[in-house]
Amino acid sequence: MSSIAELLASRSSLAAVSDTPGLDVELLLAHSLEQNRTYLKTWPEREVSAAQQQQFQTLLQRRQAGEPIAHLLGSRGFWTLDLQVNPSTLIPRPETELLVEIALEKLAAKPNALVLDLGTGTGAIALAIASENSLWQVLGCDLQREAVALAERNGRLNKINNAKFLQSDWFTDIPKQQFDLIVSNPPYIDANDPHLSEGDVRFEPRSALVAGKQGLADIEHISVQAPAYLKPGAWLLFEHGYEQAEAVRALLKAHGYVAVATLKDIAGMDRVTLGQYAAANEV
Ligand SMILES: C[S@@+](CC[C@H](N)C(=O)[O-])C[C@H]1O[C@@H](n2cnc3c(N)ncnc32)[C@H](O)[C@@H]1O
Structure with missing residues (x-):
């Protein structure tokens, strides 16, 4: 012994x-x-x-x-929550809390906000936002059925009742309604990025990490589809790679978003870019 x-x-x-x-x-x-x-x-x-x-x-x-520590322990802390994790999706990262902070700022004056989290994974972003105001309704979607089940379990374990989850290929099965804010941390790594063979990401699914068009394909797809689901003046927020900020700003501007801006994460890296749909003065 x-x-x-x-x-x-x-x-x-x-x-x-x-x-x-x-x-x-x-x-x-x-x-x-x-x-x-x-x-x-x-x-x-x-x-x-x-x-x-x-x-x-x-x-x-x-x-x-x-193997990542989070997979061995089966959980990871995010925001104020303890989230179960498994190999079906990404392990939540501390830098993603920036998306939550910005979302909360944009929702501050909205007592009954409707929020959509695209590519919800463990439910990290959706549940963190929902945990801050029980009057907000948050919908999270993921392409992977296992990730949807995991997000639902994390909602139950953290006693959060105002976040719902469904399986959807981006907007395909999202109910036709308009949201006050859409947030997404989509796959954004280029398939040839050497970081994919280093550290924790070797144990995370490619479906959570890799996107075409130098990692920008999903951000572009969401930017094009989102206006049909955004109230006038509502915000679209993306997490992206630290070298993608300029390209994401250009994409959002090209698709008619206004007040487009990038914010840096705790490490000083460009990490989140957001844009407002149409009526710039309404939010
Ligand atoms: C980078 S992970 C982010 C997970 C979580 N939101 C987070 O921040 O920890 C991207 C997520 O998008 C999901 N995803 C990939 N393609 C998708 C699609 N076409 N429709 C919906 N979700 C998708 C993946 O399964 C994965 O869970």
Whole structure:
């Protein structure tokens, strides 16, 4: 049998695959013990049972093979929520919280807003927005049936009742109604991007990551279709790659959106571009 301190020393075995080996080992051990990380620091000398040690070693080996921590733990924090994750869709990223912040700013004066999240994945964006105002109605869609089931489960687990989810190929099965805001973090990586063979993305589905036309095909498709689903003065918000801001602004302007602007994420990278449909002074 080994102690907690002895097992934490296996952090060195993750140095080649992770930028945060110490944190990873703590998370995997805490998960195996069904405790939090404070417990590990409080009881370093405690012996770990054979079964728990076996579970920890299995997780450690999977991490050594590159599997994302979120897949091993089965969940990831986003906004104020704890979201289940699985290989059917993207693991929510911290930079995506910028989309939520901007959406909340744009919805602040709308007591009964209708919001659409296209490509909802775990439901991260839809659920974060819905969690901020129970009078807003949020609809999230995804092409992948498994992702829709996951988003629904995350809504239930986080006790959010004002977000609904459905399977749809972008707008194809969205009810014909007009929204106050449409938000999307669509696939935007070019198929030849070398980052696709590095880190966590190797374990995420191509359907969540890759788009044609240098990664811009889905953003273009949504920009063209969205006006039929936007109230006059409503906003369309995209997350995109840090080198795509100029192209996305050009696309939005070409399709008649006004007040087009790009905002930077916490790392100072161009990350979100938004545009307003038609009546610029109404929102
Ligand atoms: C980059 S992930 C974003 C997931 C989630 N919104 C987030 O920010 O964590 C893109 C999502 O779009 C979905 N998607 C891809 N093509 C789609 C399509 N044609 N219609 C609807 N959703 C699609 C993928 O399944 C994936 O869940």
